[in-house]
Amino acid sequence: MFMKKTTLALTIGLLAGAATADWTLNNDESSLYYLTTKNVHVTEMNTFNQLSGAIDADGTASVSIDLTSVDTVVEIRDERMREMFFNTDQFPAATISITFDPAVLEGMEPGARMVMEDVAAELTLHGTTREMGAGLVVVGLQNGVQVSSLKPIVVRADDFGLASGVEALRAIVNLDNITNNAPVSFTFVFDKD
Secondary structure, three states, X not given: OHHHHHHHHHXXXXXXXXXXXXXXXXXXXXXXXXXXXXXXXXXXXXXXXXXXXXXXXXXEEEEEEEHHHEEOOXXXXXXXXXXHHHOOOOXXXXXXXXXXXXXOOOOOOOOOEEEEEEEEEEEEEOOEEEEEEEEEEEEEEOOEEEEEEOOOXXXXXXXXXXXXXXXXXXXXXXXXXXXXXXXXXXEEEEEEO
């Protein structure tokens, strides 16, 4: 237990080095992907085109996902995702946040890498906030830091009141099924301000 807490403190500290000067998410260098599976064997990759966020001086890393920017590569499906699943008129964004101690580490050298096995992160989606475990890989960059998922994080529609949206999508295109779980992976690049 002590080792896990120490590793978490040290690794979260990597982000803390960014926090001392405030860092801003670079949308062009960042990405978030999720997979959906329908009719048992058809898996599709989807993304969002607009992400924003920062690591502030208090040690809070936050990323906002503009749900209206969903990109499934099919325009009508994007529209249905916005209207029938995410309900973007009422819930236009989702947020991910991680809070850590900014005093743990003052900086990270370019190329330095640290793995965080189990980090508590909060996801707010569709008006519901849940704490989720996440593994992260943090890499120092020349003028920033890159934070990536160590492995996919499974987001369950039921946990966020989205199961009815899954059923609505299934029914409108007459599919046998759509899974209620979506593996999510991401790479967030924060530039030093």
